[in-house]
Amino acid sequence: MTKSEAIQIGNAFVLQNRGVQGEPEHVQLMERAGKKRSWSLVYGAALFFPTEIAEGSVIDGGEYILTVDDVTGQVSQFAFSG
Amino acid sequence: MDTWAGQAANWTWNNVQDVARIGFGTFDVILGGSMIWTGAGTLPGIGLIAIGLDQIATGSMNIRYGRVGQGFSILEFGVYRATGSETAAFLAPGVLSLGFGTVGSLGRAGMRAGFTTADFAGKIPEVGTRLYGVGGLLYGTERLGNLGRYLSRRSVTLVLDADIELAGNAGAFIAHRNGTARLLLRTDPTAELVWHELSHFVQWRRVGPEAYMRFPRMSGNHVPEQFVFDLLQRPIRWDRLSPGYRLHMVDYIERLGGIGR
Numbered sequence: 059m060t061k062s063e064a065i066q067i068g069n070a071f072v073l074q075n076r077g078v079q080g081e082p083e084h085v086q087l088m089e090r091a092g093k094k095r096s097w098s099l100v101y102g103a104a105l106f107f108p109t110e111i112a113e114g115s116v117i118d119g120g121e122y123i124l125t126v127d128d129v130t131g132q133v134s135q136f137a138f139s140g
Numbered sequence: 141m142d143t144w145a146g147q148a149a150n151w152t153w154n155n156v157q158d159v160a161r162i163g164f165g166t167f168d169v170i171l172g173g174s175m176i177w178t179g180a181g182t183l184p185g186i187g188l189i190a191i192g193l194d195q196i197a198t199g200s201m202n203i204r205y206g207r208v209g210q211g212f213s214i215l216e217f218g219v220y221r222a223t224g225s226e227t228a229a230f231l232a233p234g235v236l237s238l239g240f241g242t243v244g245s246l247g248r249a250g251m252r253a254g255f256t257t258a259d260f261a262g263k264i265p266e267v268g269t270r271l272y273g274v275g276g277l278l279y280g281t282e283r284l285g286n287l288g289r290y291l292s293r294r295s296v297t298l299v300l301d302a303d304i305e306l307a308g309n310a311g312a313f314i315a316h317r318n319g320t321a322r323l324l325l326r327t328d329p330t331a332e333l334v335w336h337e338l339s340h341f342v343q344w345r346r347v348g349p350e351a352y353m354r355f356p357r358m359s360g361n362h363v364p365e366q367f368v369f370d371l372l373q374r375p376i377r378w379d380r381l382s383p384g385y386r387l388h389m390v391d392y393i394e395r396l397g398g399i400g401r
Contacts, residue, residue, distance in 0.1 A: 084359045084396065098395045103312060110314055116353045118340045118364045120312030120324070123395060136395070 061085060064097035064126045071124060071133045072101055080105040083121075087128070095128035098136075158199040165195030168237050175244040184240040191215060191233050191240070279334045284325075287334070295320045296341060301327050313340035313364075319349045332385040335377070339368040362396050369393045 065085060073079050082099040089095050103120030104111045111117070123136035152159060172188030175181045198213035212220060212229060215236075220229035279287075288298040302324040306312060310333050311325045321344060323337050343364060344352045355363035369389055372381065381389070 086395070088395075100395055106306075107312075107314070110316075114317045116315045116357075118313045118315075118357070119310065119337065120306055120314075121396075123392075136391075 059097070059126070059128050059131060061087075061097070063131075064128070065099065067126050067131050067133060068097075068099040068101075068124050072105075072122060076106065076122065078105050082124075088125070097126040097128060099124045099126060155203050158202040161195050161199035161202075164233075164237070165192040165197075165199065168192030168195065171241060171244070181240075181244040184243040187240040188237060188244070191237055195233055277331050279329050279331045284329075284334075287338075291323060291341070294341075294345065297322045299324045301325075311337040313337050313344070315344055315349055315353050317353070321349070330382075330385075332381055335372060336368055339371045340364055342371065343367045359396065365393060365396050 065082060068082055069079070080101060083102040084098070084100040086098050087095065088098050101122040101124070103117040106120060106122065107115075107117055125134045125136060126132070127134075168188045169192035172185040172190075172192060175185035175188065194213045194215050198216075201207070213233065215233055216229040219232040220226060223229070284298070284300060288300075291298050297320070299322055302311070306324060306326055311323070311329065314322045314324065316322070321341070323341060325334065325337065352364075357364065369392075372378065372389060378386065
């Protein structure tokens with residue numbers, strides 16, 4: 059799976075589950091010994107707190123982090139973000 | 141007594157007042173520094189350091205010039221000139237140290253209410269492994285109430301049950317331009333999740349709202365999340381984290397492009 063394909067899958071998942079359209083801030087391929095290759099997609103809190111961002115506030119945490127399986131394209135949500 | 145040990149004993153006996161003065165001064169400096177470092181109280185901490193340095197300098201000068209505890213320190217001289225009492229002058233450093241130390245201890249106790257695990261054992265029976273898959277004990281309603289009051293006195297609003305606002309599963313720390321902040325948590329947060337958000341609060345309070353908001357937050361240089369990681373990675377805290385949360389911390393900082401040392 060290419061990076062752009064992973065992003066497309068992630069974006070669709072975010073739209074479906076959070077009702078928000080947006081692009082991930084960070085995307086990287088996760089390769090770990092003994093684990094499936096997967097893509098990590100980090101959607102920043104700015105997508106989910108537009109009012110606060112418009113007011114000039116700064117948000118730490120509140121990201122929406124997804125894992126997209128590099129082979130199957132299955133999406134799962136990262137344990138949590140802080 | 142002309143042996144080395146004898147000379148040392150004689151010297152100590154002759155300078156015991158000033159050695160004690162230097163010892164107490166050093167203690168004050170260390171205590172004051174720790175109060176500033178932990179955010180327990182910056183002003184009391186500075187006060188303690190000032191008194192400590194005053195005492196160290198005076199003790200050293202007394203020993204150097206053979207005054208054997210007779211020299212006033214700057215603080216003592218000031219009190220003597222103000223009151224005309226030698227007793228008040230010599231009591232002043234101790235009384236002020238005690239006062240600053242007490243204020244700092246109260247601040248430290250407040251921090252503990254929100255930040256340590258000292259009292260969670262036994263109070264919160266339910267293990268939160270079902271939540272978020274990373275384990276850890278639930279923080280508990282009672283402590284959340286204490287935390288909310290503690291934060292509100294420091295211009296931070298604790299928002300509980302922020303499940304809908306939070307897209308991810310944990311929490312967020314929102315710093316506003318007017319110098320206030322909001323700390324958002326979901327229902328039934330684990331202690332680790334609360335510590336994570338509180339670590340943002342600690343840094344926000346330590347550097348001040350304006351400086352905090354200017355920190356870089358980009359992949360590879362995310363200062364607030366790196367600070368949280370480094371703070372929780374300290375041995376005393378790290379040992380208290382659940383195994384699942386430790387793995388999560390490393391994973392999370394890697395995903396944000398931070399450097400998990």
